[in-house]
Amino acid sequence: MTSVGTPEVGDPPAADHPRAVTPALIDALRAQLPPSTTRRAARAPFTGTALPAVPQADPAAVTDVARSARRAQATWAAVPIRERERVARRFARTLIDNHDLLCDLMQWETGKARVHAAIEVQGVISVAAYYGRTGAGHLRERRASTAVPGVVTARVGYRPKGLVGVIAPWNYPLFLAVGDVIPALVAGNAVLSKADSQAPWTLLLARKLAVDAGIPPQVWQVVAGPGAEIGSAVVDAVDHLCFTGSTATGRGIARRCADRLIGASLELGGKNPMIVCADADIDAAATGAVQACFSNAGQMCIGLERIYVHESVHPRFVAALIGRVRRMRLGPGYAYDVDMGSLTSPRQLATTTRHVEDAVAKGATVLTGGRARPDLGPLFFEPTVLADVTADMAVYAEETFGPVVSVYRVASDDEAVRLANEGEYGLSASVWTRNLERGRRIAERIVAGSVNVNDGYLSAIAALDAPMGGMRASGVGRRHGREGIVRYTEPQTVTAQRVPTAYPDRFRAPLLRVLNLRARLTLGRRAGGTR
Structure with missing residues (x-):
């Protein structure tokens, strides 16, 4: 990534840009980022010419944006999950309607062939449609067995983590950067995305389309800047971190998450x-x-x-x-x-x-x-x-x-x-x-x-x-399927008893004998018989 100074907001993109990528579009996308006097620009891989400059966040700006997202999260989590599913499905439709523009922008930033850009767009459409159909089912409250059936009941629910951080790489700036955001939002979280320095514009376009589809702007926010400068601030601001990238960087992120006792989903390298x-x-x-x-x-x-x-x-x-x-x-x-x-x-x-x-x-x-x-x-x-x-x-x-x-x-x-x-x-x-x-x-x-x-x-x-993810040094956690949305939640057990727990002394010994017999019978059945 090469610095090209700080051009004015209205500066047009490089001359070799796709025709659909207009100065007005770049201005609208740039306005989604926190204001900054520091800007950097990457280079278009096809030609080596400068891409539009991007306002860069500093750690203080990351903290401010995260605080804003946290304030919005509680209201978003209170929206019924069926409505959050409907928003995801509307997002899928806006992606379909903007398929060609997404391909243009992605190719301009990454240099990939059109067919590979189109496959990537289709992939994110499918993710949005999938969690727009299945999110509620994956997170449905369930009953759990208890030690005293009929007297004690237990139910397990799935509560949003709160604020999820997503750090994704340049190679798939839509599928990886946005595909991991969708289930986090459907689960009721707010999201803080760090845009990759090489390919921020595809992510910013997707975020704009998501807002158009009904995602509250404060619920999904984006910051831009090198990982070395703001990556730690993102990790320190969130309740769960989703990262895709190199194994070396993933190890460092895992250590920082471990220090904070927060969860991390890491898809890393492969051979x-x-x-x-x-x-x-x-x-x-x-x-x-x-x-x-x-x-x-x-x-x-x-x-x-x-x-x-x-x-x-x-x-x-x-x-x-x-x-x-x-x-x-x-x-x-x-x-x-x-x-x-x-x-x-x-x-x-x-x-x-x-x-x-x-x-x-x-x-x-x-x-x-x-x-x-x-x-x-x-x-x-x-x-x-x-x-x-x-x-x-x-x-x-x-x-x-x-x-x-x-x-x-x-x-x-x-x-x-x-x-x-x-x-x-x-x-x-x-x-x-x-x-x-x-x-x-x-x-x-x-x-x-x-x-x-x-x-x-x-x-x-x-x-x-x-589920999809890596073993060994290729990562921890999984995207897609039930695992891909449950990772963004905290399982919560709620028990309820029909009788008080302070049993009279004369009931204690009989109760303990009953529980002991029940345990022996259960173990016997699991071993293939009773003893």
Whole structure:
């Protein structure tokens, strides 16, 4: 991110901006942020020209915004959850109505291909529609059994945490930044979002559309600024923190949350494996690999970076994969005629280049790709397939987060599973086989929060009723499904007794004998019989 001074509020965007992104729109989006004399601007990945400058919050501004959100939260929580569901559904409709504008803004900020921007918009529409239908059911009060049925009743309810903080990355500025906000709002929380410095405008547009749909403006608020400057202030201001990003940053956030005794949902890094079994449909597997390795130019936590192929089909698979990669259309543009767009930042280009050059210097083979493409734009890099990668190469175990995948030959499913489970991560995985039962058995042996059989990653992320998240160093907590909304609540147990607890002395011994007998009978039934 590069500073370009402090232009006036009405300054137009860079000349290469999409036509629908007008100065008036930028002014309206910028007005949602706390006023500040400090502004910073990122660079458009397609061209390297400056994006509009964004007012930067300081820790004091974060505290003020959080205080305002807390005041609004109690009123929002008092709104019946069925009405909060209706607002979420209206938000889904406003996203549909503004689909093209969201795609334009997202591409301008991130450099991703149009098709990947469109998939991201559809993903958030689906999340809003899902929790707009299921939120009340997930949070419905339930009865719990008690030690003295008929005398004591217990009910469990789910109360909002209060103020939820959401810190999301630049690679999916809509799906990750907004998809985690929706269930928090439906659960009755206020939300404080920290906009990513590279891609704040997509989030700001989504927040404006949510307000248009009925979210009170004070209930969902956004601040902008580098994580190093205001990240700690966000964590210190909230009652639960949802973070998506690197494992290193996630560890620091977890420590700070632990000091405050607040919960955290963390989706972190991954070095995700794909297994191609001897009986796999090779054409389907190669097509799936292209999608899962090179969507969003490989800048995807759940993207695949290593492929383990059974030796009996290895030559066929590699040939099919290379053929498809070489046919990919790479370039800038706001139409659907591109398969892969640009990397988003110089940092990602540097990491991608370093990983490929290090691998080649140590003996790896570039099967296709392997080069930066400055003729297309400042941050383009070809989709790249590597072979002969060994453990001494950075690309072997480090997350590249770019359009690079390594292919390995294996002799058995057992070897593939063993290699897939190497390393510290456990986010996502993929298994390809014509035998679905075999695929499920292999999937159960892989240490990953989501495993897709005969798909790269979309099946799991689109199964919104199922939880999604990481194991090991890939994070804690889950988004989506019941887990994705309950994480933003505090379970509360309320018991009620029909008789007083101060039993007379003469009743104490008989009561204790009854309770003891009941416990013995219960334990006996669970053990398969009574004693």
